[in-house]
Amino acid sequence: AQSVTQPDIHITVSEGASLELRCNYSYGATPYLFWYVQSPGQGLQLLLKYFSGDTLVQGIKGFEAEFKRSQSSFNLRKPSVHWSDAAEYFCAVVGRVYSGGGADGLTFGKGTHLIIQP
Amino acid sequence: NAGVTQTPKFRILKIGQSMTLQCTQDMNHNYMYWYRQDPGMGLKLIYYSVGAGITDKGEVPNGYNVSRSTTEDFPLRLELAAPSQTSVYFCAIGTDWDEAFFGQGTRLTVV
Numbered sequence: 001a002q003s004v005t006q007p008d009i010h011i012t013v014s015e016g017a018s019l020e021l022r023c024n025y026s027y028g029a030t031p032y033l034f035w036y037v038q039s040p041g042q043g044l045q046l047l048l049k050y051f052s053g054d055t056l057v058q059g060i061k062g063f064e065a066e067f068k069r070s071q072s073s074f075n076l077r078k079p080s081v082h083w084s085d086a087a088e089y090f091c092a093v094v095g096r097v098y099s100g101g102g103a104d105g106l107t108f109g110k111g112t113h114l115i116i117q118p
Numbered sequence: 119n120a121g122v123t124q125t126p127k128f129r130i131l132k133i134g135q136s137m138t139l140q141c142t143q144d145m146n147h148n149y150m151y152w153y154r155q156d157p158g159m160g161l162k163l164i165y166y167s168v169g170a171g172i173t174d175k176g177e178v179p180n181g182y183n184v185s186r187s188t189t190e191d192f193p194l195r196l197e198l199a200a201p202s203q204t205s206v207y208f209c210a211i212g213t214d215w216d217e218a219f220f221g222q223g224t225r226l227t228v229v
Contacts, residue, residue, distance in 0.1 A: 090161070106163065107163075108160035
């Protein structure tokens with residue numbers, strides 16, 4: 001089964017500084033990878049996704065992520081963070097769905113809590 | 119166009135009680151999912167459905183049941199609530215496994 005590791009539980013960044021959130025995955029085939037953001041008390045919102053092709057994908061809110069197969073990574077970046085970016089960020093990978101019972105489904109990492117310092 | 123609507127937003131249950139978490143969508147997506155989110159644990163898939171009349175287990179189905187009689191609705195049933203089911207529950211929809219649009223969540227406490 002696939003798995004996702006987000007090694008940083010918390011990250012603190014100054015407003016206006018650059019940001020990189022790490023994500024490593026384990027999956028046998030070419031993965032479908034996602035980054036979601038969750039603001040306090042809210043559901044998850046999709047930031048970007050990677051299926052194939054260009055390994056640098058652009059998302060909403062100025063975020064981008066780069067797929068590196070050799071490192072099994074899909075790190076999220078933003079050149080300059082804003083206070084409104086403070087939230088929980090989840091990396092996820094789609095696994096396999098098995099007819100007749102069970103599904104790997106969308107597997108999430110445990111999340112990285114982003115704190116923005118003024 | 120509300121997207122995904124979950125009700126209730128909050129609920130407190132006593133051990134052994136039952137309840138149904140409602141999820142309704144107006145986007146005509148075939149795929150619907152139920153996840154639970156526990157602090158520091160990310161989200162875990164409980165059940166999913168690929169269309170009306172079709173449901174299947176996810177990673178953590180024990181203690182839950184679902185039905186999908188229409189494209190729009192995908193209720194999640196807890197028959198005998200246990201403290202371990204205290205969590206935030208998210209319903210999500212999608213056109214395929216390629217992404218999911220999430221509802222606002224239902225915060226459930228079992229005491």
